[in-house]
Amino acid sequence: MDNKVVTTILGAAALTGSAFAGEVMTPVEETGAIFKAKQKETVEVRFNGRLQMQYDALQGERKESGVETDLNSTNHFYFRRLFFGAKVKLQNGWYGETVFDFAGDENPEVAFDKAYIGYKTNDAFDLKLGFVKVPWGYEETSSSSSIPTIERSAANRFFADDLDFAARHTGVHVGGDLGGGFSYATSLTNSAQGEGSRLGGDAAADNDIAAFGRLQWEANDFLVGADYGHQWNNLVTGDNMQAWTAYATYDVAGFNILGEYFGAGMADAGDSTGYAVRVSYRYDKWEPVYRWSYLENDEFEIDTDELIRRAPVTKVTGPDSEIQSHYFGLNYHHSKAVKFMAGYEHAWAENGAKDQKDMIGGFRARVQLLW
Known part of the structure; x- marks a missing residue:
């Protein structure tokens, strides 16, 4: 040649x-x-990117002791994600990947979305050393490019964004197929979330470890699984924390149905229980979707801006506080690489005494380009 x-x-x-x-x-x-390619062992290099341009219009209202007060509103365009990544495979079973996100909240800010060194011997053993999402939460570990709702559920965000429990941790990650439809994933990581390349602060404050595990079974478009995680020091609660989730998803006649249960024990911060149910229907290029989610905390406060992304900042405190959300959306799949999404979400949070209630509602829209 x-x-x-x-x-x-x-x-x-x-x-x-x-x-x-x-x-x-x-x-x-x-x-x-x-x-x-610099190294002769390199046999494949892949570049990829994800661009998500988004518009949010959210408003809030608080009812406390019979008095109604308007909360601050959100009304803006922004880039939700600006990913650029590269993945390399070597001829000896080793591989690696780095993905950077340029859409940080503080400009200019570049963050790791993913960075790891991998080694795969067979389908039953796939090792990753680095910074990836731990195997906890079905919706959380599903790519944002493929889920039919614009944002993840309030119950999911409580564990990933409010408690900093799930999502991305640096450590050792092992997974694979066990045969018969069964698969597994495990992680032994830093307890502190988001530490990609250096300690987030004093080493003595961030040297605790966390462990996560997953077991799934899949057959005939049906998947069921359970995840468990334990942080020996959760930096939000300041104590030991353990959490679990069980879920099932089913694809039938164009419908995708997901149900997920969440639970947590947070020592002095009490227990937490959550649910999420999502149903979408794909007809040609159109995809309507509905999701209901619910979260109740024994003692831990409800942060509406954490659980409903970019919602007005407000907190519901007191025993047995809860939040409930309904999402209605419609997606248009122009192609595998281009997708348009629009949705309305209505949520309300109240304390156990029922004398404080915050209501959040609003519209979101997104256009997504993959390359």
Whole structure:
């Protein structure tokens, strides 16, 4: 194969997200795009990105002791996610991936979304060393590019965003297929969430460990699973914390149905119980979706801005506080790479004494481009 053909193949590989594994990647004296892997062991390189442009219009109202007060509103356009990533495979079973998010709340801010070194010997053993999502929560570990709602449920966000329990941790992650439809995943990580490349503060304050585990069974478009996690020091509650979730999802005649249960024991902060049910229906390129979610805390406060993303900042405190949310949405799948989403969410939170009630409602819209 001559240099001109090699240049064409490698240039196309760089643009389409895959590299040609059958030719030696050497530089050539031709104009145009040239791709060269530094290491001879490299057999594939893939580039990818995710852009999510979003609009939020949310309003709130508080009723306390019979008095109604308007809360601050949210009304703006912004980039929800700006991902750029690269994944490499070597010929000896090793691989790696880095994904950066340029859509931080404080500009300019670049954050790790994912960064790990991997090694896979067979389908039963896939090792990742680094910063990824731990196996806890079905909706949480589903990519935002594929879930039919614009934001994840209030019950899910309580564990991932309010308590900093689930989501991304640095450590050792192992998973694989066990046969017969069964699969597993485990993680032994830093207890502190989000520590990607350096300690978030004093080392003595952040040296605790967390463990997570998952077992799933899948057959004939039906999946059922359970996850468990334990933090020896949760930095939000300041104590030991354990949490569990069980879920099932079913695809039938265009419908996708998801049900998930959440539970937690947070020592002096009490227990927590949550539920989420989501139903979507795909008809050609259209996809209506409905989701109901509920969360009740024994002692821990309800932060509406954490559980309903970018909602007005307000807190509901006191024993047996709860939040409930309904989401109605409609998605249009222009192609596999382009999707338009719109949805209305109405939520309310109240304390156990029923003398304080906060109501949040509003519209969201998003356009998504994958490449």
